[in-house]
Amino acid sequence: MKSPGPPSGAGQVPELGHKRRPGEALAKALLLSSAVASIAITFGIIAALIEPVTHFFGQVEIGQFFAWQDIGQQNIRPAVLPLVLGTLMVTVIALVIAVPIGLGAAMYLSEYASKRTRKWLKPTVELLAGVPSVVYGFFAVFFITPVVLNGWLGLNVSFTNSLAAGIILGVMIIPTIASMSEDALSAVPLALRQGSLALGANRMQTTLRVVIPAALSGIAGAVVLGMSRAIGETMIVAIAGGSAKNNSLDVGEGHQTMTAFIAQTAQGENPVGSVSYNMLFAVALLLFIMTLIINSISIAIVRRYRQAY
Amino acid sequence: MNITATTAANVTASTLATGKRKDRNTSSLIFMGALWFSMFFGVAVLAALILDTALSGAGRFDSQLLFDYESTVRKEETGFRAGILGTIWLMLATALLAIPVGIATAVHLEEFADRTAWYSKVIEVNLQNLAAVPSIIYGMLAAAIMGLLGFTYKGIVLGGAIALGLLILPVIIIATREALRAVPQDIRQGSLALGATTWQTTWRQTLPSAIPGIATGTILGLSRAVGEAAPLLMLGVATVRFDPTSVLDKVTALPLQIYSLASAPQEALQEAASAAIILLLALIIGMNAVAIFIRNKFQRSW
Numbered sequence: 001m002k003s004p005g006p007p008s009g010a011g012q013v014p015e016l017g018h019k020r021r022p023g024e025a026l027a028k029a030l031l032l033s034s035a036v037a038s039i040a041i042t043f044g045i046i047a048a049l050i051e052p053v054t055h056f057f058g059q060v061e062i063g064q065f066f067a068w069q070d071i072g073q074q075n076i077r078p079a080v081l082p083l084v085l086g087t088l089m090v091t092v093i094a095l096v097i098a099v100p101i102g103l104g105a106a107m108y109l110s111e112y113a114s115k116r117t118r119k120w121l122k123p124t125v126e127l128l129a130g131v132p133s134v135v136y137g138f139f140a141v142f143f144i145t146p147v148v149l150n151g152w153l154g155l156n157v158s159f160t161n162s163l164a165a166g167i168i169l170g171v172m173i174i175p176t177i178a179s180m181s182e183d184a185l186s187a188v189p190l191a192l193r194q195g196s197l198a199l200g201a202n203r204m205q206t207t208l209r210v211v212i213p214a215a216l217s218g219i220a221g222a223v224v225l226g227m228s229r230a231i232g233e234t235m236i237v238a239i240a241g242g243s244a245k246n247n248s249l250d251v252g253e254g255h256q257t258m259t260a261f262i263a264q265t266a267q268g269e270n271p272v273g274s275v276s277y278n279m280l281f282a283v284a285l286l287l288f289i290m291t292l293i294i295n296s297i298s299i300a301i302v303r304r305y306r307q308a309y
Numbered sequence: 310m311n312i313t314a315t316t317a318a319n320v321t322a323s324t325l326a327t328g329k330r331k332d333r334n335t336s337s338l339i340f341m342g343a344l345w346f347s348m349f350f351g352v353a354v355l356a357a358l359i360l361d362t363a364l365s366g367a368g369r370f371d372s373q374l375l376f377d378y379e380s381t382v383r384k385e386e387t388g389f390r391a392g393i394l395g396t397i398w399l400m401l402a403t404a405l406l407a408i409p410v411g412i413a414t415a416v417h418l419e420e421f422a423d424r425t426a427w428y429s430k431v432i433e434v435n436l437q438n439l440a441a442v443p444s445i446i447y448g449m450l451a452a453a454i455m456g457l458l459g460f461t462y463k464g465i466v467l468g469g470a471i472a473l474g475l476l477i478l479p480v481i482i483i484a485t486r487e488a489l490r491a492v493p494q495d496i497r498q499g500s501l502a503l504g505a506t507t508w509q510t511t512w513r514q515t516l517p518s519a520i521p522g523i524a525t526g527t528i529l530g531l532s533r534a535v536g537e538a539a540p541l542l543m544l545g546v547a548t549v550r551f552d553p554t555s556v557l558d559k560v561t562a563l564p565l566q567i568y569s570l571a572s573a574p575q576e577a578l579q580e581a582a583s584a585a586i587i588l589l590l591a592l593i594i595g596m597n598a599v600a601i602f603i604r605n606k607f608q609r610s611w
Contacts, residue, residue: 016604021508024506024508027508027512028415028417028421028508031413031414031416031417031421032417032421032533034410034411034413034417035413035414035418035422035432036419036432037410037414038414038432038435038436038439038478038482039431039432041450041475041478042435042438043440043441043447044450044453044454045442045447045449045450047453048449048450048452048453048454049449056380067541100347101347101350101351102347103347104343104344104346104347104348105347105348105350105351107343107344108344108347108348112341112344121348122407123597123601124352124355125348125351125352127355127594127597128351128354128355129535130529130532130533130536130537130593130594130597131355131358131590131593132536132537132538132564132589132590132593133534133536133537133539134538134564134567135358135362135536135564135567135586135589135590136566137568137571138362138499138567138571138583138586139358139361139362140584141420141571142361142365142579143357143358143361145336171351171354174350174351175351178351202334202337204336204337204340204341208340225441228441229441231443232441232442232443232444232446233443234444234445234538234539234542235538235539235564235568238539239567239568239571239572253514257532259443259445259539262445262449262543263445263539263542263543266542266543266545267542280449281449282350284445284446284449285453287436287443287446288442288443288446289447291442291443292438292439292442293443295437295438296434296438296442297436298441299434301437
């Protein structure tokens with residue numbers, strides 16, 4: 001019987017995979033070099049920061065840098081701890097706002113909203129992350145502080161203050177936390193919910209006692225990532241958070257943060273090689289290390305404790 | 310199955326199985342209310358922001374806002390021509406720098422890289438980290454790069470584009486990888502079975518199928534770059550009063566002009582800044598809308 005397909009075994013078998021394709025090799029090399037470039041960026045950041053920092057610690061002692069008060073010559077202001085305090089204060093305020101609200105939005109989107117509602121609600125929430133931080137800063141100074149804090153709430157806060165900056169920073173990171181937590185909640189298999197509902201639980205009990213614990217690692221990762229966003233955000237705190245180092249814990253006062261210090265100092269005159277110029281890089285390196293550690297924690301939490309269903 | 314049984318099954322599916330019927334006690338209702346509140350809190354803030362800014366900038370929606378340069382003398386007529394043109398220049402230059410590199414990296418990682426190799430894992434973790442590096446640090450890196458390239462004067466288009474390009478590179482890479490991953494394996498295997506090489510498969514089958522996803526991610530990344538001010542601040546981008554004509558010209562950007570006006574005490578300048586904010590928001594919301602439109606309209610689900 002003759003097979004209907006092309007004749008087999010007749011003629012030459014084409015040699016597959018041996019044709020030289022120089023163009024293709026070049027394309028692959030270009031792709032690889034692009035991927036390697038992403039590593040080069042990280043090393044580039046470290047290299048760009050390290051050199052001025054070594055000069056900085058030639059000019060200033062480590063004890064003067066990690067200090068609460070500026071000690072030493074009059075024109076040098078090397079203390080970094082007040083800046084770290086300012087950063088931590090606005091970050092904590094931001095998390096107090098963003099964690100419950102972001103998590104609530106995530107629970108609503110994942111457990112309560114219908115598919116159609118979710119389709120337009122999710123992009124709307126994500127739009128909050130698209131608003132430029134300059135705009136948020138402007139809004140904090142000209143609306144949150146005078147109208148909400150001093151007006152509606154009757155507080156007596158100064159023109160720039162950590163409370164308004166922290167609140168708006170929190171609004172900015174809501175989408176980060178909501179979106180990532182929603183992914184984690186949606187990944188919990190339906191069978192767990194059905195089991196809980198079959199035992200007579202209602203949706204609130206199911207959400208709080210079954211779905212949330214099962215998604216906890218993803219939620220923790222989301223919170224930590226939101227925290228690193230808040231620490232690294234610049235324009236909101238530069239506009240609304242104050243421009244002087246402040247060691248007090250009063251959130252109604254302005255506190256200069258690490259990022260605000262970099263932004264505000266960079267606008268002034270800093271001759272290359274001067275202490276104030278090198279100090280910028282020292283603060284930036286500290287900031288980079290802090291966010292690097294926090295990001296790594298976030299990645300590790302999500303990786304290690306991800307439950308495979 | 311007769312109609313009654315079907316209806317009964319539907320009722321079971323829609324009420325009992327979702328637990329909705331048991332949602333009516335007090336604590337459940339309070340919980341639902343709290344979820345509603347958190348869902349609409351952000352939207353309410355956004356609405357308040359847009360409304361408040363639009364009202365305070367309402368007096369300045371005129372042609373001078375768009376076509377005149379910044380003026381500190383005639384404050385009622387200050388315009389954002391330099392910032393608008395600068396933002397457009399920066400956006401195009403950023404796109405030219407970041408999109409090819411971003412897509413190439415993503416294609417390498419998804420289609421060619423040996424996923425079990427240690428260096429692939431290093432690249433992976435590195436990308437996740439880069440995505441969360443503070444934007445101001447990218448500005449410092451770009452300043453260092455410009456120094457190495459030998460540019461002595463500050464605030465030019467190229468420097469800003471390098472900073473913004475570095476900033477959105479991880480965003481583009483992550484979006485492109487997701488788009489490539491969504492292309493089903495069958496399409497690749499079909500192409501390979503017909504004798505195409507991996508490169509031909511990627512170039513002619515996988516990439517074209519992933520274009521809607523890549524476009525969405527890229528536009529969202531660019532819209533983030535448009536609103537950034539911090540990295541440009543580190544590059545010494547400042548006020549200019551002329552139109553840029555090449556990537557080596559000095560430039561300013563809309564967000565930076567807004568920043569410099571935020572500290573100005575004169576009410577006329579704040580009004581102008583509010584109008585400029587509405588302009589910037591319209592640009593960004595427009596870009597987001599285009600991205601969502603592309604996603605909904607062209608994205609295929611296999």
